[in-house]
Amino acid sequence: MVGVIIASMVGMGIQEESKGMAKPTLLFLWLFTSTGKLFSFVQFIGFFGPLIGIFLGFDAINRERVSRTLSKLASQPIYRDSIINAKYLAGVTTIAVVLVGIVLIISGLGIRLIGVVPGSEEVLRLAIYVIISILYVSFWLGIAILFSVVFRSTATSALASLAIWIFFSFFVGLGAGFVANAVAPINQSSTSAELVKNEQVQRTVSLLSPATLYNDATTTILDPTRKTTRGFVLVGPLERLSLSRFQNPLPLLQSLIIVVWYLIAIIAITLVCFGVCYLVFMRQEIRTV
Amino acid sequence: MHYSSGWGDVKVENHLVIEAEGLTKKYGTQIAVNNLTLQIREGEVFGFLGPNGAGKTTSLLMFLGLTEPTSGKIRVIGFDPTREPLRVKEKVGYLAENVGFYDDMNAQQNLRFIARLNRIPDKISSKKIDEVLTQVGLFEEAKEKKVGTYSKGMRQRLGIAEVLIKEPRLIFLDEPTIGLDPDGTNRMLDLIHSLSRDRNITIFLSSHLLDQVQRICDRVGIMIKGNLVAIGPIQELAKKKLGVEKEHYTLEELYMKYFKEA
Numbered sequence: 001m002v003g004v005i006i007a008s009m010v011g012m013g014i015q016e017e018s019k020g021m022a023k024p025t026l027l028f029l030w031l032f033t034s035t036g037k038l039f040s041f042v043q044f045i046g047f048f049g050p051l052i053g054i055f056l057g058f059d060a061i062n063r064e065r066v067s068r069t070l071s072k073l074a075s076q077p078i079y080r081d082s083i084i085n086a087k088y089l090a091g092v093t094t095i096a097v098v099l100v101g102i103v104l105i106i107s108g109l110g111i112r113l114i115g116v117v118p119g120s121e122e123v124l125r126l127a128i129y130v131i132i133s134i135l136y137v138s139f140w141l142g143i144a145i146l147f148s149v150v151f152r153s154t155a156t157s158a159l160a161s162l163a164i165w166i167f168f169s170f171f172v173g174l175g176a177g178f179v180a181n182a183v184a185p186i187n188q189s190s191t192s193a194e195l196v197k198n199e200q201v202q203r204t205v206s207l208l209s210p211a212t213l214y215n216d217a218t219t220t221i222l223d224p225t226r227k228t229t230r231g232f233v234l235v236g237p238l239e240r241l242s243l244s245r246f247q248n249p250l251p252l253l254q255s256l257i258i259v260v261w262y263l264i265a266i267i268a269i270t271l272v273c274f275g276v277c278y279l280v281f282m283r284q285e286i287r288t289v
Numbered sequence: 290m291h292y293s294s295g296w297g298d299v300k301v302e303n304h305l306v307i308e309a310e311g312l313t314k315k316y317g318t319q320i321a322v323n324n325l326t327l328q329i330r331e332g333e334v335f336g337f338l339g340p341n342g343a344g345k346t347t348s349l350l351m352f353l354g355l356t357e358p359t360s361g362k363i364r365v366i367g368f369d370p371t372r373e374p375l376r377v378k379e380k381v382g383y384l385a386e387n388v389g390f391y392d393d394m395n396a397q398q399n400l401r402f403i404a405r406l407n408r409i410p411d412k413i414s415s416k417k418i419d420e421v422l423t424q425v426g427l428f429e430e431a432k433e434k435k436v437g438t439y440s441k442g443m444r445q446r447l448g449i450a451e452v453l454i455k456e457p458r459l460i461f462l463d464e465p466t467i468g469l470d471p472d473g474t475n476r477m478l479d480l481i482h483s484l485s486r487d488r489n490i491t492i493f494l495s496s497h498l499l500d501q502v503q504r505i506c507d508r509v510g511i512m513i514k515g516n517l518v519a520i521g522p523i524q525e526l527a528k529k530k531l532g533v534e535k536e537h538y539t540l541e542e543l544y545m546k547y548f549k550e551a
Contacts, residue, residue: 072383076406
């Protein structure tokens, strides 16, 4: 459903955008990154993807506890960690099916609407994008399952997961600006060095948020014309025009090199999150109080 | 079924299904179970009595390997439940107090899930599911109905069916008749009794409903504040403790005597 809406919306947008271009490069990826009328698919997943993870995981363990099936499960001849592993794997599988499904739907519709067949590099970029997205949503699944292990009530764990999501999605970005202005204040007469420092602090702080990590990584992967994860070049309109005219897309490998640290960070937080979840669950008393 | 240690073989020959020695469980500074030593023979119906919070459930969880004892030794059907929990859980059933089910599935689906967790292939389990449902008297009544619509008595019987599907040698029942109406209680007790009589399954029943325990149990153990204060056949214990020569003692007299002393 979401895929269909986005695809048609973006399809229209792309047709208009590409009108003036002599030779569009990597048009296919626009399907996912172009904002069309409202938002792009990538923005959509970046924003609502965490919610998919949270909804899949927030009642994983404590619902079994509330309905008193957990002690029954634990008394069957299975290892205790199978319970938590199964909960996590089931969630990850669902996430993978959903994301791959949506991407395929958009691709299919896109091919029909704009008539451009993706090249091998575009397919690879998309594949990497899907893998990062699965990992990222799984991170939120892990957060939600962790809360479902810690809190006895499903409502508490749902709210706690949502609170974390809101914090990382909105407040870290805001906070980064404040911190940067406090550490490296800038004003009208600031030198370029001061401006750079301010920007650097802001960037470093906002990278604490998994949402920023993910957004920066995916936009770079899907947009070959990007040469850094963030554009920090102050240019006039004419310069910008000439830049975009003579800009060549980066090869996939170069894009990957830019974001490789981001990818490692995303993989790490996902694994750490599941690890904590696993440990807490294994150390908990099975007994229902 | 194969046994891993020589010791296991010996114990099974001796027909001891549970052996506990100096079993202790502490939660922080609070002692839930203190130095519990007991032996249960194959085929007997053992009643584990005591007021709420006496450490009965904690003991059961330790026998099943769901909680680690602070100290002491346990052997259940020849295995150490802390070290080899799967061996124990393969052949030991546990019906928790107020057991829960997946309410949006019917009885057959619930049983199928448990059978799969016990690695019983679907072909075999289909037959077995009908068998155990018939045995607990739910086959006609409710096999297609969602478990969410079940009465308390039906839920308890479905709980027994779930335990039976793995063909256990030993069943732990935690307050199996609590909250049941008189008819439900009778059906439950008859069912438990028949399991022991017809299939030689050892039953370890934890309860504080004394008259019911007296009806079906061969031996009882009385647990008060984490200590096992008495263990043995009811009449024998009563004779020793109450000291009065009487044709028939009720368990209640005996229990209250111990309870007041403690």
